[in-house]
Amino acid sequence: MSYPPADDRLRHLLAQRINCHVDTWKLAFFIAGAIVDDSDVQDEIERIGAAHARGQHCGDRHCPACFKAVTGA
Template sequence: MTYPPPDDRLRHLLAQEINTSVDTWKLAWSIAGGIVKDPEIRAELDRIAKAHSQGQPCGDRHCPHCFDAALTEADQ
């Protein structure tokens, strides 16, 4: 079995990150579940993924993908 499981990977990854800031895994798991189910967050993830798949910047100033792409363009 691989971890995190592919059928709930996003929730597991979020819970792992949240778990460093909360007291229990159960709380981290609950918070992550709420994030994954939020339609606005899902829409934003889809928007970012679509922009990146089309080779466009996503517009998020904290996006490492866009930052790296901008540096690569500047070097050429």
């Protein structure tokens, strides 16, 4: 079995990052779950993915992929 599990990868990846800033893994996993389950977050991930799939700038000024595309860095 690989980690993070393919069926819950986003939640686990977020929890790993959040865990550095909170006291417990359980809290990190709870916060990550709330983020992943939020419909606005899901819509934004879809919007960004669709723009990138079309080769367009996603409009997020902090997007590393778009920054690289514009600057060639």
